[in-house]
Amino acid sequence: MLIDGQTEYxxxxxxxxxxxxxxxxxxxxxxxxxxxxxxDELNRIEMATNCLLVRTPQQxxxxxxxxxxxxxxxxxEIYGITETDALVRSLAHAGVRPDDIDLVILSHxxxxxxxxxxxxxxxxxxxxxxxxxxxxxxxxxxxDAVNKRATMTASYMDDNYLPLRDYGLLTLIDGDDxxxxxxxxxxxxxxxxxxxxxxxxxxxxxVVYAGDILPTTSxxxxxxxxxxxxxxxxxxTQKSRWLERAAAGGWLLVWNHDPIxxxxxxxxxxxGQYRPEPVAL
Ligand SMILES: [Zn+2]
Numbered sequence: 391m392l393i394d395g396q397t398e399y400x401x402x403x404x405x406x407x408x409x410x411x412x413x414x415x416x417x418x419x420x421x422x423x424x425x426x427x428x429x430d431e432l433n434r435i436e437m438a439t440n441c442l443l444v445r446t447p448q449q450x451x452x453x454x455x456x457x458x459x460x461x462x463x464x465x466x467e468i469y470g471i472t473e474t475d476a477l478v479r480s481l482a483h484a485g486v487r488p489d490d491i492d493l494v495i496l497s498h499x500x501x502x503x504x505x506x507x508x509x510x511x512x513x514x515x516x517x518x519x520x521x522x523x524x525x526x527x528x529x530x531x532x533x534d535a536v537n538k539r540a541t542m543t544a545s546y547m548d549d550n551y552l553p554l555r556d557y558g559l560l561t562l563i564d565g566d567d568x569x570x571x572x573x574x575x576x577x578x579x580x581x582x583x584x585x586x587x588x589x590x591x592x593x594x595x596x597v598v599y600a601g602d603i604l605p606t607t608s609x610x611x612x613x614x615x616x617x618x619x620x621x622x623x624x625x626x627t628q629k630s631r632w633l634e635r636a637a638a639g640g641w642l643l644v645w646n647h648d649p650i651x652x653x654x655x656x657x658x659x660x661x662g663q664y665r666p667e668p669v670a671l
Contacts, residue, residue, distance in 0.1 A: 392671050394594055395593030395594070396593075397444065398443075399597055399642075401440045401644070402483075403438065403440065403456070403480045404454065404476055404505075405439055405456050406437065407436075407502065408430065411423060411435040413616060413617045414605070415608075416615045416617040417613060417615075417622075418613065434470060438647055439646065439647065440646045440648065441454045441455060441506075449493055450486060451492065451493040451495065451570075452523075453588050455477060455505065456476060458509070459474060459509060460510050461501075477519075478519075488519055488520050489520075492522065493526065493573075494520055495526045496525065498582045498584070498602065499531055499532065499534075501547050507519055507550055510549070516552075518554055521557075521559075525560050526569050527561075527562060528575075528585075528586050529584075530577075530584030531583070531585065531586070532560075534546075534582060535551060536548070542618055572591045574591075575587070579624045580602075580621050580625030580626075580629075581602040581603055581618070581621075581625055582602075583620060583621070587600050587632065596641040597642045598644070599644045602646070603628050605646060607648050607651045607654070610633065610663075612629065633658075636656050638658070642671070652671060653671040654669045
C-alpha cells in the first residue's frame with residue numbers, strides 16, 4: 391500500500407493463472423524468453439492479475455477485475471486456475487466490500503481483465519459484481535468485444551460485460567478523458583484497437599496502470615510483446631512513449647500480469663533499455 395496525501399493505492403489480486411509462454415512473448419524465441427520466465431511442462435508461465443485499488447476521500451476506484459468466478463471447469467484446467475473468489479477476498483483484506491466500489495475502470499474487455507466485473511448465481515443469472523459502481527470502458531473496445539474482433543476467440547465473453555449495460559451501470563467513453571478528478575484514461579491501442587491505460591495523479595505521485603501494453607517487467611524491451619496484440623507496432627511505440635515519460639517523471643507503473651513485481655518505477659538506462667525498480671503497493 392502507498393499513501394500519498396489523501397490518496398491510497400493498493401494492488402489487489404484478481405487471481406493467478408497459467409498462460410502459454412510463447413503467447414506472452416510473441417516473436418521472441420523461446421531460448422530468449424525462457425531465460426526470463428521458466429515455463430512448466432506444458433510450456434506455460436505463471437501470470438498474476440494485479441488490479442489497482444485507489445481510495446480517495448470521495449471515491450473508491452478499481453482498475454480491472456481479473457478473470458472472475460464464472461470460468462468453466464475446462465477453462466480453469468486450461469489456465470491452471472486453483473483460486474476462487476480471489477478479487478473479493480483481496481478486497482476484503484483491504485477492508486473494501488463489493489458495495490463500496492464507486493468506479494470500475496476496464497483497460498479492455500478480455501476475460502482476464504473484465505471477468506470479475508460480473509458474477510453468476512447458482513441458477514446462472516448474471517449480475518454486476520460491484521452493484522453501486524459506475525463501470526467505464528472505451529466505446530470502441532465495447533464494439534470490438536460485442537462483435538468478437540479478436541485473434542483469440544476466448545478473449546471476449548459476453549457474460550463478462552453485457553450485464554453491465556443491462557443493469558444500466560455502464561458508461562462508454564470515446565478516447566482520452568478525465569473520468570473523475572485526478573483520474574484520466576488514455577487510449578493506446580496496440581493490444582486491442584481501443585485499449586486504454588489509466589493515470590491517477592495525487593499530491594506527489596503519478597501512478598499509471600499500463601494494462602497489456604506493459605504486462606510484466608519482462609516486457610520492458612520494445613519487441614517483447616504478446617502474440618495476442620492486434621497491432622504490435624503500436625504496442626511498441628506506445629510502450630516506449632509511456633516508459634520514457636514514466637522514467638522522466640518518477641511515475642509508478644503497475645505491471646498487471648507480473649507475478650513477482652506488481653509495481654515500481656523504471657530507470658532509463660539509454661538505448662531504449664529500462665530497469666525496473668520495485669515498489670511495494
Ligand atoms: Zn488482453
